[in-house]
Amino acid sequence: MSRSTLLAAIGDFFLPQRCLFCGDFGLLEGHVPLCAACAQTFTRVTPPICPRCGTPLSGTNSHLCGECIKDPPPFEGARSLFAFEGKARDFIYLLKFHQNLGTLTLLDFWLRGEDVPFSAEGIDVVVPVPQTSKGLRGRGYNPAQLLASRVSKRFKKPLIRNHLVKIKETPPQIGLTKGQRRSNLKGAFAVRDKDRFRVKSVLLVDDVYTTGATVRECARVLKRGGARAVKVWTFARTILT
Ligand SMILES: [Zn+2]
Ligand SMILES: [Zn+2]
Known part of the structure; x- marks a missing residue:
């Protein structure tokens, strides 16, 4: 050379x-x-959206979606940056298996944008959606953890790792119905030290929002563990057409 x-x-x-x-x-x-x-080629998730779960809506006005009226989620709000497709999907793959300075620089660039669709206002702590250590083996890194650490840095809010934990191995959610996904996750998460979350407003971070089953279960457990409010931010979101 x-x-x-x-x-x-x-x-x-x-x-x-x-x-x-x-x-x-x-x-x-x-x-x-x-x-x-x-x-x-990256499609941002923009209004009109449901103000509660963040799902994109057709028409011109943002309003509560049918699901949030029928079955309100245990979190106060959820927002996502991009539609989970094409290169946004590739980027999550890179976060899992090829984390390097390039992926971090690009992530920080997106998080720096003025139009990141959530505000750090009223947030006390940032918490990643956890995986079991077995779930991580052979699967590289937990992208939620990396995303949460960069969000925590960007918004100057403390990151709390290893206190919301995944205590049960769960089969992959792919191909399951919404109901199956929820029962699949029952008892999968726990709060290790309740005082960590008492009266705190938590920003829960994950890579992809699909049906919301995972963040619903995590939010429920965080609130049972004393959290005052839970907001959710994901890098990408499955857009149902
Ligand atoms: Zn290119
Ligand atoms: Zn909704």
Whole structure:
């Protein structure tokens, strides 16, 4: 390897020079590893949405969705950054298996945006949705943990790890109905030290919001453990059409 190739490789490692998704050198901004063409493929979740669960609605006005009227969730509000599709899906894969300076730089770039669809106001602590250690084996990192640590940094709110814990291994949720997903998760989470959450307003962070079964169960357990309020933020959301 010539000296210049070596320097280029080192440069790529420390300060990403190419788009993480297509390898293009024309970046949107500084060392943020994303090109304009790939940036355009990310679909933001924007109003009209249900103010409670954050699900996108058709029409022009935001209003409570049918599910939140019929079966109100145990959290005060949920918001997501992107639709769970295409490169947003690829990015979560990168967080799980190929965390590096590039993925962190890109995540911080998105979190820095003025239009991040939730505010840190009234939040006391940031908590990731946990996985069991067995669930993590062979599956790389828990992306919720990394997301929560960057959100905590961005909003200058303390991160509480290992106090909301997953105590039961659960089968994959894929292909299950909403009801099956919920019963699947019964008794799966617990609060280790109740005083940690007493009267606190918690921002619960996960990678993807699918039916909301996981964050509903975590919010229920956090509230039983003394939390005053729970808001939810996820990087992506499955959009039902
Ligand atoms: Zn690209
Ligand atoms: Zn709703």
